[in-house]
Amino acid sequence: MKIASVRDEDKRGRLSSVSMAIRVLKAFEGDDAEIGVTELARRLGIAKSTVHRLAVTLLAEDFLEQNRETGRYRLGLGLFGLGSLVRNRMDLSTEARTLLMDLRNKTDETVLLAVPAGPEVMYIRVQPSRQAVRISAEIGMRAPYHSTAAGRVMLAFLPESRIATMIEASLPQRTPKTVTDPEKLQRLLGNIRRLGYAVEDEENELGMRAIAAPVHDAQSEVVGAVAVAGPVQRLSLKNLNGFAEPLLVAARAISARLGHRGSLSVGDS
Structure with missing residues (x-):
């Protein structure tokens, strides 16, 4: 039998608070747009003081808003922002699917779709090469900005600050x-x-080269990157740069499906 430490108890307490906060948010899944503390406590079977403490935290993060006249709570714009982010990523992945497959067929190398994920980039769609020797990549895999083609091409178009x-x-x-x-x-x-x-050029992983182009949304913001990657024994720098034209065409076609308007010639930005 494992003896629980004070640290273990603190961890369980934090996890319990997160669970309760999620339950508070899910209480708004019904028809009631606004709910008071007393009603929330009744529905969740917890003390009013606990509901109030959780509500204050959720208010601070914009996950809840409070009606100043009634004191009741409603879902906040912070959740809307997160939902929009998820929806945009899903839209990007869906719109890109056919074009990524076409790019894979043209290059016969692994094609990846990446998006910003905090301090890293995350690959949300992968079209593997049909070659026997190919780059191994999985959906959900994360990588740094500074050492990857996908990361750097997104980084390059951010505001200077x-x-x-x-x-x-x-x-x-x-x-x-x-x-x-x-x-x-x-x-x-x-x-x-x-x-x-x-x-x-082997800057993130020895034995691998890649080339990437940005994907823009309707507001001309960079929301992702398309990359073509392969092993160095097959992809010389000359061969890699030869993928620039079809890569840019694919990235800008995806951007156009997201509402962006831009040219398709190599070297335009």
Whole structure:
């Protein structure tokens, strides 16, 4: 039998609070747009003081709003923002599916669709190469911004202030080729903006090269990146750059489906 420590008890307490907060939010799944503390406590079978404490926390995060006249609570815009983010990612993945398959067929290399995921990028769709030797990638896999083609091409089109913040942080040396110097990385990002795509040469993983182009939404914000990746023994830098045209065409076609309007020529940004 395991003896529970104070740390274990604290952890269980935190998890319990998270669970209760989720229950509070789910209480609004019915027809009532606004619910008071007393009614929430009754429905959830917990003390009013606990409901009040949870509501204050959820208010601070914009997950709940309070009607100042009645004191009742309703779901907040913070949840709407998260829901919109999930929906946008689902829309992006759906709209990109056929175009990613076409790009895989043209290049015969693994094609990936990545999106921003906090301090990293996350791959939300993968079309594997049909070659016997190919890059192994899974949906949900995360990778750094600074050492990947997909990450750098998204990073390049962020506002300068955000770029500075992200590259001033400690940048891990993934391989001997990884660029970790902020000034050199800034120059690389400038070149990416000029070309409209990014190239990765064994900087995140030895034995792999990749090329990526940005995906824009209707507001011209970069919401993702399309990448083509393969092993170095098959993908010379010349071969990799030869994928730029079909890659850019695919990325901009996906962008057009999301409402963006832009040209399709290589080198435009």
